[in-house]
Amino acid sequence: MATRHTAYYEADDADKATRQANRRPRNDVPRKTAAEALDGESGVRGGRRLLVDTHRATTRVLRVAYPFLAEGGLGADGTYIGSDVFSGGSFVYDPWVLYQSRAITNPNVLLAGVIGSGKSSTSKALITRSIALGHKAYVPCDPKGEWTAVAEAMGGATIKLGPGLPARLNPLDAGRRPSTVASDEWQRIVWSRRRALLGTLAESTLGRPLAAVEHTALDLALETVSYHAAPTIPDVVVALFTPDRAFAERAGLRTTNLVDDGREVAHAIRRLVHGDLAGMFDGPSTTEFDPTLPMVTLDSSWLGSGGNDEVLRLTLACASSWLEAAVADPAGGNRYIVYDEGWRVMRDPALLRRMQEQWKLSRAWGVSNILIVHRLSDLAAVGDLGSEARALAEGLLADCSTRIMLRQEPDQLARTASLLGLTDVEIATIAKLPKGRALWRLPNRSFVVQLVRHTREVELFDTDARM
Ligand SMILES: Nc1ncnc2c1ncn2[C@@H]1O[C@H](COP(=O)(O)OP(=O)(O)OP(=O)(O)O)[C@@H](O)[C@H]1O
Ligand SMILES: [Mg+2]
Numbered sequence: 001m002a003t004r005h006t007a008y009y010e011a012d013d014a015d016k017a018t019r020q021a022n023r024r025p026r027n028d029v030p031r032k033t034a035a036e037a038l039d040g041e042s043g044v045r046g047g048r049r050l051l052v053d054t055h056r057a058t059t060r061v062l063r064v065a066y067p068f069l070a071e072g073g074l075g076a077d078g079t080y081i082g083s084d085v086f087s088g089g090s091f092v093y094d095p096w097v098l099y100q101s102r103a104i105t106n107p108n109v110l111l112a113g114v115i116g117s118g119k120s121s122t123s124k125a126l127i128t129r130s131i132a133l134g135h136k137a138y139v140p141c142d143p144k145g146e147w148t149a150v151a152e153a154m155g156g157a158t159i160k161l162g163p164g165l166p167a168r169l170n171p172l173d174a175g176r177r178p179s180t181v182a183s184d185e186w187q188r189i190v191w192s193r194r195r196a197l198l199g200t201l202a203e204s205t206l207g208r209p210l211a212a213v214e215h216t217a218l219d220l221a222l223e224t225v226s227y228h229a230a231p232t233i234p235d236v237v238v239a240l241f242t243p244d245r246a247f248a249e250r251a252g253l254r255t256t257n258l259v260d261d262g263r264e265v266a267h268a269i270r271r272l273v274h275g276d277l278a279g280m281f282d283g284p285s286t287t288e289f290d291p292t293l294p295m296v297t298l299d300s301s302w303l304g305s306g307g308n309d310e311v312l313r314l315t316l317a318c319a320s321s322w323l324e325a326a327v328a329d330p331a332g333g334n335r336y337i338v339y340d341e342g343w344r345v346m347r348d349p350a351l352l353r354r355m356q357e358q359w360k361l362s363r364a365w366g367v368s369n370i371l372i373v374h375r376l377s378d379l380a381a382v383g384d385l386g387s388e389a390r391a392l393a394e395g396l397l398a399d400c401s402t403r404i405m406l407r408q409e410p411d412q413l414a415r416t417a418s419l420l421g422l423t424d425v426e427i428a429t430i431a432k433l434p435k436g437r438a439l440w441r442l443p444n445r446s447f448v449v450q451l452v453r454h455t456r457e458v459e460l461f462d463t464d465a466r467m
Contacts, residue, residue, distance in 0.1 A: 113406025162302025
């Protein structure tokens, strides 16, 4: 006769579990009765008792015998997020641990959900809790300034950038040379970082890729200013408007040609010196990046750009270049880099190209990029089908092994399902998720997880105060 089911969870040990599973007599695993129970009649989640034999097995065996009821989870190594809605067990996540165990192929995370569904709260919980494990976090994109209080509570720092504010960053800062990198190699790294930034700024402002002659003009201007101890953006603008004769001759050019070639680039970059971004990136840094802090955020809510995302994008380009110097240090530990409201900066191919490079380097740098968007169609909205921007944005999705889906609007479900390869059950689930509950989708597994917050976190993560 069937008796009440009692499953004892034991430590998950692959060898032990396999041996046990092989050794048990067939009738010890109550497949038939369990299958009947799962068949809907007895209402698995309806609170009725399961009529199966009492037995004991490891979670590895149980999760196969009772799918959804005895989920083995992702292990206990990592940051506690909340409860697995189906199994009731704890859900723990750590991209670096999961990368090592090959559960994911890269540490990057895409987080999507409708307005107010709990995207920021989920990422804040993941990050603040993982600081206890020694991880660090940088938030270079915080257009609402909502990470400032979180950074303060964690003993981190916030840099507030905006017209008239005292903080100024020199995006051409070399940063600290890691002890493992030789001096001449470091010079090359710094040169290429500066060059990449100047190219991004020029292309972003001009709204088109640079011509070959403009690349040459920019190369020579950067080479000229690289002899300064701490070159700044105004130095580059001057070098573009008045090229150095010796450098021009060495490149087989006349200075008059160079002036013509670099004129548009010079005007584009000049915007950071005399235009609407003046005073933020046009001189020596007033603050030093402290890589030992657990959290550094960049509050761009003071930019006053309103609906103008272009200023935000240029700020992100400068700030992330400034951050890169610290991120590339192999001794810096594992770091999260969060792009909250990431959809606002994704319209620009030049910036997307830089983000894609960072995504590709994530494993080498020990970095997990977290991109927060409203819906997956934000990635398609960056450009027409076949455009470079769209290919780059959709490439970012492909490079995010973990996709955390909070509630999606009904008109987004079909697209989400096809991009992520979701099952019908998963689609039905994300259509009805309440606040703070998300589908965590990893390459071969998915979990529905309810974020569990401490009362202190509820206060700290609240973004409804003004409502
Ligand atoms: N698990 C939860 N239970 C109840 N309320 C929650 C939960 N998670 C978040 N909230 C609340 O919902 C509100 C919105 O959360 P949050 O700011 O994280 O959403 P969001 O998706 O980032 O919003 P936006 O699209 O505006 O950026 C916050 O005030 C937060 O306290
Ligand atoms: Mg948010």
